Amino acid sequence: MNSLQTKHVIITGGGTGVGSAIASAFAEAGAKVTISGRTAQPLQQLAAQLPNTIAICCDVTDRQSVERMLEQARTEHGPVDIAIANAGAVDSMPFSKISADQWQQSLDVNLTGTFNLFQATMAQMQQLGWGRLIAIASTAALKGYPYVSHYCAAKHAVVGLVRSLALECASKGLTANALCPGFIETPMLDRSIEKIMQKTSMDRSQARAVLNKDNPMGRFIQPAEVADSALFLCTDGAASINGQSIAINGGEA
Numbered sequence: 001m002n003s004l005q006t007k008h009v010i011i012t013g014g015g016t017g018v019g020s021a022i023a024s025a026f027a028e029a030g031a032k033v034t035i036s037g038r039t040a041q042p043l044q045q046l047a048a049q050l051p052n053t054i055a056i057c058c059d060v061t062d063r064q065s066v067e068r069m070l071e072q073a074r075t076e077h078g079p080v081d082i083a084i085a086n087a088g089a090v091d092s093m094p095f096s097k098i099s100a101d102q103w104q105q106s107l108d109v110n111l112t113g114t115f116n117l118f119q120a121t122m123a124q125m126q127q128l129g130w131g132r133l134i135a136i137a138s139t140a141a142l143k144g145y146p147y148v149s150h151y152c153a154a155k156h157a158v159v160g161l162v163r164s165l166a167l168e169c170a171s172k173g174l175t176a177n178a179l180c181p182g183f184i185e186t187p188m189l190d191r192s193i194e195k196i197m198q199k200t201s202m203d204r205s206q207a208r209a210v211l212n213k214d215n216p217m218g219r220f221i222q223p224a225e226v227a228d229s230a231l232f233l234c235t236d237g238a239a240s241i242n243g244q245s246i247a248i249n250g251g252e253a
Contacts, residue, residue: 004234005030010070012117013087015042018136021223022084025231027053032232033079036060036069037087052077059113060087060113066120079128083121085134085158086113086136090188092147092195103150110154114161116175120225122165124139126172132234133176135162136226141180148178155180159245166203168242175242179229183211185220217250 009026013019013121014035020042027033027050036058037043043055052075058069074080089109091102118133125131140148141155158178183189189211196207212220225248232238 003030004231007081007234008034008073008079009034009082009234010034010036010073010117010121011084011086012036012058012113013136015039015046015055017188018181018184018226019086020046021227022086022136022230023053024050025224025227026082027051029040029231032083034069034073034077034080036073044062060085060116063116063120064114065151070075070120075167079124080121081125081128081130082132082134083117083125084134084136084230085117087113088136088138090140090148090192091149092192094147095149098150106150106154107157110151111161114158118161118165119223122169122174125174126169129173131169131174133162133165133174134230135159135176135178136230137162137180137245138179139180139182139247139252142176142245142247148232154178162245163243170242173235175239177233177241177243178245179226179233180225180245180247180249182215182247182252183220184226190222214252215250216252219250221248221250 009031011019011023014023015037023033027163033053035043036056038059040057047053047055056069057070059065114135135158137158140152140156141159143153160177162176193207229248
């Protein structure tokens with residue numbers, strides 16, 4: 001396993017949920033960590049708990065905001081070696097009720113945010129001859145789900161982006177991959193459960209059962225499982241894993 005002690009990792013959506021778990025894992029492995037997101041408080045609270053970690057507010061849908069964040073991050077921690085596009089958002093509704101604005105918002109956060117981070121960091125990685133581009137996608141990048149067609153479309157596009165970048169970067173010491181977890185035990189999952197409860201007569205246990213019924217293991221994915229997979233992609237043992245969409249879903253078909 002290569003040392004992460006000299007590596008600088010950027011994690012968008014890094015203040016809570018999966019982003020928080022990824023930040024913790026990389027900090028514990030000795031990396032220099034920059035977490036970003038739109039809300040300062042959770043970022044600052046997490047950064048205060050982790051070694052060699054800084055928090056910078058950023059809106060991934062705004063390229064200038066991303067560039068400002070990266071300028072500050074590089075001043076503090078040096079060149080970016082690992083870019084993890086984790087920021088994302090999802091809401092559910094029938095396709096017929098998705099407005100043009102809601103469609104665009106899903107693309108902006110889930111797809112354009114990934115584009116902005118990767119394009120703003122890739123050139124320097126190529127100059128240095130080593131880098132890792134990791135998109136936190138979803139099983140919604142691999143299959144369709146009802147009532148989240150805008151989210152599925154955006155995440156499928158993220159996988160296409162990763163596959164193309166993998167070919168462009170393969171000879172330059174970079175890899176690009178997507179991690180595709182199923183339903184993860186995070187605040188986002190809690191909001192989905194609350195919405196099911198509001199719209200149906202289900203209690204919390206029934207709503208949870210609806211969401212984890214497709215996982216053969218009968219449970220939700222844990223944030224640490226995604227974090228450990230991201231760590232692995234930055235090791236020497238994963239040097240030839242490139243352009244992959246890695247399902248973390250307990251065997252869900």
